[in-house]
Amino acid sequence: MSLRIGVQSKNAVFDESPAEGFALLKAAGFDCCDFSLNNYLKNTDLYQEKLNLFFDQSVSELETYFALHKEGAKQAGIFINQMHMPYPTFVPGAKKEVNDYLWNEVGPKSMEICRFLECPNIVIHGFKLDRYYGSEQAEWEKTEEFIESLAPVAKEYGITICMENLWNTLGTHKVEGPGCNAVKAVKRIDSINEKYGAEVLGFCYDTGHGNLVGLDPYKFISTLGKRLKVLHIHENDGAEDLHQLPYTFTRTRENTSVLDWDGVLRGLKDIGFDGVLSFETAPVLDCFPKELKAEALHMIAAVGRYFSAQIENNR
DSSP, X not given: OOOXXXXXXXXXXXXXXXXXXXXXXXXXXXSEEEEOGGGGSOHHHHTTTOOOSGGGSOHHHHHHHHHHHHHHXXXXXXEEEEEEOOSOSSOTTOOHHHHHHIIIIIHHHHHHHHXXXXXXXXXXXXXXXXXXHSSHHHHHHHHHHHHHHXXXXXXXXXOEEEEEOOEEEETTEEEEOXXXXXXXXXXXXXXXXXXXXSOOEEEEEEHHHHHHHTOOHHHHHHHHGGGEEEEEBOBOOSSSOOOBXXXXXXXXXXXXXXXXXXXXXXXXXXXXXXXXXXXXXXHHHHHSOGGGHHHHHHHHHHHHHHHHHHHHHTO
16 A cells, blocks of 8 residues: 655645645645644744734634635545644744743644644754753754643543754764654653553654754664654755755766665654655755746655655565
8 A cells, every 4th residue: 555645735735725725736646634733833933033913813713714724625535644843942032922932822722733733743843952951862852842731631621742853063064953763752651651541642753854964764664663753755965954855866877876765664664654755855846947837846745655665565
């Protein structure tokens, strides 16, 4: 059985006519969608402590706002299998009211939107706080506090919160950020799920982020096992977080890919991954003229079908 294929709603589905965007995804060959909730409160603004009024709306108002998205997805036969909470959900050094708003309004209302769209998974970014708190453990404890503030709602709604492997910067270099230690991730996920008696926490493996900091995708995915719930599939040049199409960047003219896609696919095969091959490749659609958007989406979906075939044929 082929794995389902998904892609971001960003740059494809627009508030003015969401049904048109979801139909575009279906025509390109996608089954699923990663709903870009983070597009409604952007990280570039949050790092400058700029808040908009979007999440000031009541839950009822937010449901009304996203009703056309929900209907458009259903009409097109697109399943919203995952979404991305606005990030960061904690800004180091920001005014208290900024972080209180992210914690008390954005987080809980994101969960309500997730429930309304009947989406089973929501991805969060762990807090990048090791340099502020002095250790990775202290950094995790703050992230854990945020996760546990949402865990009871996640259990009630049947939603899995998914932590993600991130990168950080050290001078001009990309270095490992939160979520880059698979062994620690496994222990933390199991501990929280045991506490709540439900799969309230899982993992989102981001292939591009892993490439930036030199993670071994096969080893990482194999270590996660059943805890891997969703994927962010994309590629970069190993230097910048570009979110481009797989097989775009090579080490040599003989087309040796910068990213170990064979390792990714072997890992997914070995753990029996049965989720969605979801591409976090919205910037690809900006790279081509708008007249070629449909063709670009077709190409992304074609890579997804190829990945699915490689995983299934080798099981």
